[in-house]
Amino acid sequence: MATQQKERLTRRSLLHRAGALAVAVPAVSALLAACGGGGGGGGTSGGGGGKITIEMSEYKYNPATITVSPGASVTVTLKNVGTLQHDYHIDGINQTSPLVDPGKSVDWTFTAPSQAGTYDTWCTVPGHKELGMVGKLEVK
Numbered sequence: 001m002a003t004q005q006k007e008r009l010t011r012r013s014l015l016h017r018a019g020a021l022a023v024a025v026p027a028v029s030a031l032l033a034a035c036g037g038g039g040g041g042g043g044t045s046g047g048g049g050g051k052i053t054i055e056m057s058e059y060k061y062n063p064a065t066i067t068v069s070p071g072a073s074v075t076v077t078l079k080n081v082g083t084l085q086h087d088y089h090i091d092g093i094n095q096t097s098p099l100v101d102p103g104k105s106v107d108w109t110f111t112a113p114s115q116a117g118t119y120d121t122w123c124t125v126p127g128h129k130e131l132g133m134v135g136k137l138e139v140k
C-alpha cells in the first residue's frame with residue numbers, strides 16, 4: 001500500500017512536469033510563429049510563389065504586415081475568422097479585395113506596387129479602419 005502510494009505520487013509529479021512542458025512548448029511555438037510572420041514573407045519575396053494567408057477579424061489583420069516583391073503578382077488568402085464582413089484595401093495602388101463573409105476565405109490576387117516602400121492597408125467597411133483594422137504592405 002505504501003509502495004502504491006509512492007508510485008502514485010511519483011506519477012503525479014511526472015504528470016505535473018509533463019504539464020509544465022505542455023504549457024511551455026506552445027508558448028515557444030507561438031513565439032516562433034510570431035517571429036515567423038515576417039519570415040513567412042520570405043517565401044513571398046520570391047515573387048508570387050509563396051502563399052500568404054491573412055486572417056481578418058474585429059478589427060485587425062493577422063499578420064498586420066506582409067512583405068512582397070516590387071511588381072509581383074501576389075495571391076493572398078483572406079480568411080475571415082470574425083463575425084462581420086471584411087475586405088483588404090491597399091493604399092497607393094488603390095486595389096481592394098472583394099468583401100469576405102464571416103467564416104469564408106477568398107483567394108485574391110493583386111499586383112504589388114512597382115516602387116519599393118511601405119504602403120498602408122485597411123478594411124473599407126465603414127468604421128473598421130478607425131477601429132484599428134489597418135496594416136502594412138512592405139514592398140522590397
Ligand SMILES: [Cu+2]
Nearest residue numbers: 086123125128
Ligand atoms: Cu473590416
